Amino acid sequence: NAGVTQTPKFQVLKTGQSMTLQCAQDMNHEYMSWYRQDPGMGLRLIHYSVGAGITDQGEVPNGYNVSRSTTEDFPLRLLSAAPSQTSVYFCASSPRWTGKSYEQYFGPGTRLTVT
Amino acid sequence: EDQVTQSPEALRLQEGESSSLNCSYTVSGLRGLFWYRQDPGKGPEFLFTLYSAGEEKEKERLKATLTKKESFLHITAPKPEDSATYLCAVQARGGSYIPTFGRGTSLIVHP
Numbered sequence: 001n002a003g004v005t006q007t008p009k010f011q012v013l014k015t016g017q018s019m020t021l022q023c024a025q026d027m028n029h030e031y032m033s034w035y036r037q038d039p040g041m042g043l044r045l046i047h048y049s050v051g052a053g054i055t056d057q058g059e060v061p062n063g064y065n066v067s068r069s070t071t072e073d074f075p076l077r078l079l080s081a082a083p084s085q086t087s088v089y090f091c092a093s094s095p096r097w098t099g100k101s102y103e104q105y106f107g108p109g110t111r112l113t114v115t
Numbered sequence: 116e117d118q119v120t121q122s123p124e125a126l127r128l129q130e131g132e133s134s135s136l137n138c139s140y141t142v143s144g145l146r147g148l149f150w151y152r153q154d155p156g157k158g159p160e161f162l163f164t165l166y167s168a169g170e171e172k173e174k175e176r177l178k179a180t181l182t183k184k185e186s187f188l189h190i191t192a193p194k195p196e197d198s199a200t201y202l203c204a205v206q207a208r209g210g211s212y213i214p215t216f217g218r219g220t221s222l223i224v225h226p
Contacts, residue, residue, distance in 0.1 A: 031213065
């Protein structure tokens with residue numbers, strides 16, 4: 001299994017540009033989520049999904065959009081990039097909660113710089 | 116609102132010098148508490164899940180413990196390869212099932 005994969009690994013955007021960060025998992029996990037990580041701020045939840053066709057907002061959703069058409073893929077769209085979105089983005093997946101808490105599996109991250 | 120506070124923010128140890136990292140949490144019912152390790156430039160890697168007060172788990176030089184208000188990650192006789200950021204996260208009853216993370220403790224172990 002490849003686990004959780006993210007592309008691209010690095011990206012530089014100009015203010016106002018849009019782009020999609022890709023995330024895929026091959027573990028048949030129902031839960032997927034996107035975090036951003038900034039120095040001193042820890043991991044902050046952007047959007048999450050508990051299954052195909054179901055998405056919801058996290059702590060910092062403004063400026064980002066998601067959709068989940070398949071179990072495997074959970075892309076994150078930046079609608080109009082701003083310098084404040086310069087960050088490292090992590091995608092994670094986990095099995096559905098069934099009375100036991102399952103750990104999340106994280107991708108390697110995408111380092112985004114907006115100039 | 117679920118809150119997770121980790122301390123200290125940064126910790127420098129000499130090789131062999133044991134210490135503990137703290138994770139204090141406030142949740143409306145705990146489903147699970149997670150510890151992760153994160154190396155520079157990489158995604159977090161799972162270490163432990165704790166479910167109830169009094170529970171302990173061990174892995175090599177690491178031991179995680181849980182009370183009703185906090186968790187400790189004890190590092191016994193650390194080595195330089197234990198240098199990393201350690202993240203704590205809690206999953207609360209109800210809500211989104213997605214854990215809330217603390218800001219992490221950056222550990223450096225000097226040879």
